[in-house]
Amino acid sequence: MVKIIKEENISDFIEDLQKRNAQDYNNVYETVDEILENVRINKDVALKKYTLEFDGVNIENLEVSPEEIEEAFSTIDPELLETIKKAKENIYTYHMNQKRKGYQFKPEGKDILLGQLINPIEKAGIYVPGGKAAYPSTVLMNAIPAKIAGVEEIIMITPPQKDGKIKDSILVAASLSGVDRIFKVGGAQGIAALAFGTQSIPRVYKITGPGNIFVAAAKRRVSGFVGIDMIAGPSEILIVADDKANPAYIAADMISQAEHDEMAASVLITYSLSLAEKVSKELDRQIKQLERSEIIEKSINNHGAILIADSMKQCIDLANEIAPEHLELLTSNCFELYKSIKNAGAIFLGEYTPEPVGDYFAGPNHTLPTSSTAKFSSALSVDDFIKKTSLIYYSREALKENKDDIVRFAENEGLTGHANAVKIRKL
Amino acid sequence: MVKIIKEENISDFIEDLQKRNAQDYNNVYETVDEILENVRINKDVALKKYTLEFDGVNIENLEVSPEEIEEAFSTIDPELLETIKKAKENIYTYHMNQKRKGYQFKPEGKDILLGQLINPIEKAGIYVPGGKAAYPSTVLMNAIPAKIAGVEEIIMITPPQKDGKIKDSILVAASLSGVDRIFKVGGAQGIAALAFGTQSIPRVYKITGPGNIFVAAAKRRVSGFVGIDMIAGPSEILIVADDKANPAYIAADMISQAEHDEMAASVLITYSLSLAEKVSKELDRQIKQLERSEIIEKSINNHGAILIADSMKQCIDLANEIAPEHLELLTSNCFELYKSIKNAGAIFLGEYTPEPVGDYFAGPNHTLPTSSTAKFSSALSVDDFIKKTSLIYYSREALKENKDDIVRFAENEGLTGHANAVKIRKL
Structure with missing residues (x-):
C-alpha cells in the first residue's frame, strides 16, 4: 500500500528520498582496484581471463566483426528494426539542436582577438550493460550525441552472452548510430580497457553509459584520468496532478518507474485527497496484473508516496525541492505550469506524454540527473562530448x-x- | 639547469608530466570527514571553533557587513581599483558570449513539442583562498560567469586574516562582480557550510573555486551531493616556438609559470636546438634575478624541460598529446597553427601575448584544465552555472x-x- 503523506511529514520524506542515492562503493573498491591494475598491466590477457570468469565465455576475438553486425541486421525482428530506426531519427533531430559553434571577436578599436574554440573529444567510450538489461536505447542515447559532437572514434564495449554473441538489437543500434568499433567485454575490466587501452582496445578520453556497481565504482576510480559522465542513482518519477487528472494513468506511470528496481521512487504530489485515494486503489489493482509485480510492490511501498499539498503552488515548490529525474505535469494548465519548474531532469506535459515516450522514442536523452542532482546537473547531451579552448591574441x-x-x-x-x-x- | 630532451626520451617525460596530478587525499580524508560532520551537526558553532583554531581569529559575525565593503572601497589603492574594474569589464564581455538560450521545436506536421530549457543553478558558492594567495582575479573568474548565468544567490566564502578582516581587493572584486553575500570562513569547514548550510550561511547547489588540499578533499567528499568544478592539479605551460622566437621572452614565460609552485611545469617544444640552448642560458640568467627564485628553480629543474622535435608538425602532435593547461604559440604562423590544436585549456598567440595577459585581464577564464584533462574538459564558463531540462509534449x-x-x-x-x-x- 502506498503511503499518503500530509504537510508536517513531507520534508522528512523528501530527505529520505534524497538519501537513497548513497551507494556504498567501499565494499567493491578492493576487487575493482585489483581488476583495474591487472588490466592496465596484462591488457588483453586479463580481459579474456575476466570474461571467462564473469561472463562464462572464452572470447578469442574481442572485437565484433563486420560479419556479426551483418548477421544482426538479418536476424533482428524487422518491426523492431523499423522502431529503432525511427527512434534514432528522433534522437538525432533533437540532439542536433545542441551542436554549438565557438566564437571569436575583436574588442572595438583594438588589435586584440579573443575567442572560444569548440572541438570534439577525440575518442569516446560507451559502456552498454549486457544480459537482461541490454537495452538498444542505451546505445542510441550515448552514441548519437557523441556522433553529433564530431567524436572521431566512438568505441563501444558490452559484455558477451554465454554463447559469445551480442544481442542483435544492440549491434543494430550501434551500427545505426555511428559507433566505430565494438568490443565484447564488460564490467570493471571493460572500463579499465577504455581508460588505459590494451592491444585490442584503444584508450579513450571519456567514458559514458550506465552499469552495475562494479562498473560505477571503476568509473569513479578512473575519473580524472579520463572524463566520465555522472553516475546515476536509482531512478525516480514525480507526478504533479490536479483534481481532474486520471487516476488510472497516474498509477500506471508510477508503476512504470517502479518496475525498474526496488530502489526506484514513484511519487505523486496533488492537493486533491480524493485523487490520492483513487490513485492508491488503482495502484493496488494494477500491480497485481503485471509481470514484475514483486519489484514494483517493494518500490512503491518503500520509496513511493502520495504527498498532499495545500495548493498547486505548493505542489510546484515541492517539485523544485525534490528536483526529480522525471517530472510529469498532469494538469490542465501544464503549458503555463512548466515555466515555474526550475529543477528537473525532464518534464513530460499532459496526460498523453507518459514517461516511456521519452525513455526510448521522442528524442530527448534518457540519461538524466537523479536524486536531486537536477539542481546542478543535466541530461547527457552533445555538450558532454565537446571541450572548449580559449584563444587570446594581443x-x-x-x-x-x-x-x-x-x-x-x-x-x-x-x-x-x-x-x-x-x-x-x-x- | 633545465633538461633538454630528445626524441627517444620524450614519451617518458610526457608520462611523468601527467603523473604529477596524483595528490594523495587519503592522508587528509580522516580530518576532513570529521570537520564536515561537525559542521553538518553543529553549524555556526563549529565554524567559529575551526576559524579560531585554523585562522587564529575569534569571529563574532561570520558575514561581511556592508560597512566593511564600503571601507574596502575607501582603502584600496585607486589605481588597483581601476585595474580591477577594467579586468572585470573584459571578463564580463568575454563570458557574455557564453550565455545560451534553450530551444523548442514541433516536428513537422505533428502535434508534438520538444525542447531544452536552460535555467541557472539557483545558488552557487565560491571559495576564495586567503592569506598570501588571496587573489582578486579568483573572485572575478568565478563570480562573473555565475552572475551572467543568472544565479540568484552567489555566496562567497574566504578565510579571514588574523585581524578578522578580508583583503580590500577581494571585497572590492566581489562587490564589482555581483557576489550577493560574503562570509569569513575557509578550509574544509567552509566547504561544509556551503554544502549543508548553517544558521548564517545558506546551502548552495554548486561550489567552485580553488583551495589547498583540505579544501580540495572536502570538495571531493561533498561532490554528488552538491556540484563542484574540476579539482585542478599543479599548473603548467607549454610553449611551441620556431627558430625565430625570442629566447628571453620564452624563458620569462616559463618562469612565470614556474613561480606558482614547485610542482608547476614549464615546457618548451621546438625543432631548433640552437633556440633550446639560448633558452636554457636565459633561464639561468633570469631566475637569479627574481624574488621567488627558489621555487622557480625547483620547478624548472624537476618538472621543466625543453623537448626537441624533428619538425613543427611533431611539435603540434606533442602539444596535442600533452594537452596543456596553457599553450603559447611563439611562431610566425601562429594564426594558422592554432587550428591544428585539438587539446589545450587556452592558447596564447604570438610573442606579445604572454600568459599573464590571460591570467588576469584579457577576459577568458583562468580556471583551466590541468594534467592532460584538456583532452576532455574545459575552462570554467557560464555553462558551469546553468542546467538543462528536457521538455516533451505528445x-x-x-x-x-x-x-x-x-x-x-x-x-x-x-x-x-x-x-x-x-x-x-x-x-
Missing part, C-alpha cells in the same frame, strides 16, 4: 596599452615573475 | 500514431510496466 600595441594594468594586477598578487614576463617585452 | 493523436513503436521498444527491453503506461491510455 598585438604589440595592445600589450603596450594594457601593460601597466597587467603588471599592477600581477604585483598585487605577489607574482613578480608574471609581471616580469610582461616587462621583459620590448614595447 | 498530444493524444501523436501518442496514438507512435503507440506501437513505443510499446514494441518497451517490450523488447522487457519492461511491461512501461508498455502498460502507454496501453492504458484511451486513444
